[in-house]
Amino acid sequence: MGLKTIDRAVRDEAKDIVREIGAEQEKVIPLLQEIQKRHSYLPEDLVEAVAQEIDVPVSDIYGVATFYSQFRFTPMGKHLIKVCKGTACHVQGADLLASALQEELGLDGEGTTDDMNFTLETVACLGCCSLAPVVMIDGKVYGKLTSAKVKKLIKGYSDGKN
Amino acid sequence: MEKTKVFVGLGSCGIAAGAQDVFNYLDEKIDTQVSELEVTSCVGMCYAEPVVEIERGGKRVRYGYVDKKFADEIIQSLEDGVFPDKNIITETDAGKAYLDRQVKIVLKNCGIINPESIDEYLKAGGYEAIKKAMHDYTPAEIIEIVKQSGLRGRGGAGFLTGQKWSFLAGAKGDKKFLVCNADEGDPGAFMDRSVLEGDPHKVIEGMLVASYATGAGEGVVYCRAEYPLAIKRLNKAIKDAEDRHFLGDNILGTDFSFHLHVKEGAGAFVCGEETALMASIEGKRGFPRLRPPFPAESGIQHSPTNINNVETYANISYIILNGADAYNKYSFKKSYGTKVFALAGKIKRGGLIEVPMGLTIGEIVEEIGGGTDSGRPVKAVQMGGPAGGCIPARMFDTPIDYDSINATGAIMGSGGLVVMDDKTCMVDVARYFLAFTQKESCGKCTFCRIGTKRMLEILTRITEGKGVPEDLDRLEELAHHVQKTSLCGLGQLAPNPVLTTLKYFREEYEAHIYDKKCPAGVCKPLITIRIISDNCTGCTACARVCPVHAISGEVKKPHTIDPDVCTRCGLCIETCNFNAIEVV
Structure with missing residues (x-):
């Protein structure tokens, strides 16, 4: 069994990323963060190319990547929705928001819609507790939500109004 | 003009x-x-x-x-x-009630100065503490002042900061590290975020003083990636401080050097634990390890390392400028200074507050916070996040100090204070926290990995109305095993939310198990949602939002809900404008 063939362009990108971030062991997390910043997830080929570039076993890299909840292994939808599951949001009805979102998006739990328009994730806490319950969409936080409000919000994003 | x-x-x-x-x-x-x-x-x-x-x-x-x-x-x-x-x-009366009891040391500049301007920080007396420290005191004297101030670690554990610094100062090694723990992972807490967003230079200055006192030449701020604005402002502050020679080589024209950079976390609660945090900084999985060796002996890259929390560092400049006596003027028993709390949950006036030690929980909730936003009675506060516990309203005369809070079974923690009213189910809260710690357990210790899983299964069963009387004993037994056999704080403290709710709200557990009822009306399988026909105007709003079409009735006539179809999602209650839908 030889090494998997990886496209030249992917190898070049890996070199570029390593040049920018560094090749030391302590740079593994920043390297993964940079890959995800560029692609919104960790493409397998690129992760392997970076691993070879810094001479660390791919298994070690995946060991780190799967440990941290920030990293995703499938492509992200056009819009990223993060439902806050913090304590304040929980007691103010975050579960209700989550089920309203799932219903609106046709998802069963977290994941990405078939049309690749939305990815739904939960986050432990966004730290905007006084506005609970909150949802973050594409980096923007919306507070004091209700199921009806959040559904309207999503419609706005689907229609390209938000 | x-x-x-x-x-x-x-x-x-x-x-x-x-x-x-x-x-x-x-x-x-x-x-x-x-x-x-x-x-x-x-x-x-x-x-x-x-x-x-x-x-x-x-x-x-x-x-x-x-x-x-x-x-x-x-x-x-x-x-x-x-x-x-x-x-x-x-x-206003509300504003005065909110502000009058507060003492702002850590938060003094927050919301007052422009956090992105080093000039404004300087104008507010910034970087005077490091000048005074270097000019008036030896490193040993600084450590003595911090010891005298009585400052204890604000990240939750409450270890004496000055003592921690003396360990690093006494450690042998050419290279020493200083870490600022800004991996604020407790759900329901946002103190560190606010301080970093509002006054990043104050944290940098605290680290500078620590560096001067301990001889650490390199510093890292380990910050949650979920806080992009805090990271942005901190990076700008570091750059500005370097440009003005407060950071880098030859600080203020002396041979003292301190280099600081930000390291973004990647989403793992366990990394708030200091040994796991160091592993993460080294680019590894965030597994905690046995102590000793303590970080002061062998930390990052096996070099001596000291770790303090954001709020701890933010106290330092005040202590240096005003002296230990001025700081521990605010004291209660063996706790000194002030504590920042993130007041949230079912509270009328939520926000970020800083209070002197010794104020009672009741004074915080009722006076500063103004009671619940719903006007309903307060049932409890949750302190310390997933590692903490629930303190019932009847114990609201408990003062804010490390020892008194610990005695309740909760912990001071980093400062999350979530208020709960009688519509909050304590069994559900315990299940919520355990679901969190169970998910965040790194998996190293068997009892933390599997014990919390079994505890979560039991709690889920109880909230679904399938609990049996033996479950409570089983929960307690498992909780004690998890406490005793876990390596780090995550596992050792994970049972706290369960144990405190069992201690103070046992009757709620019993209602779930024996009566198959959720007194707060939260646990879906144990509740029924029905329409109060006297209040219902037949506006049809509820019928239109119901996702499972469980509501029927003619226009302008009282509607009814089919309990066999209803999923108890609560959307109808949220929609009804006439208070015509109730949970029983």
């Missing part, structure tokens, strides 16, 4: 409440000949966001609930050269 200054509070929460829109609107409309617009951060009165302040002729007035309509009034008043007379949030 001196221009009128208009400050807009742009912290993450303020922005979420619409402060950025207000800022942009003012920016577009304001007459720059007479007024200038300034950025500041969160002043802590989150309940009144967006907050705007107007300063003219030495007078500064704070306004809350600012929307575009009120912004127009502000613009008009600026042109007229007067202060608007409505929406002032400091001079």
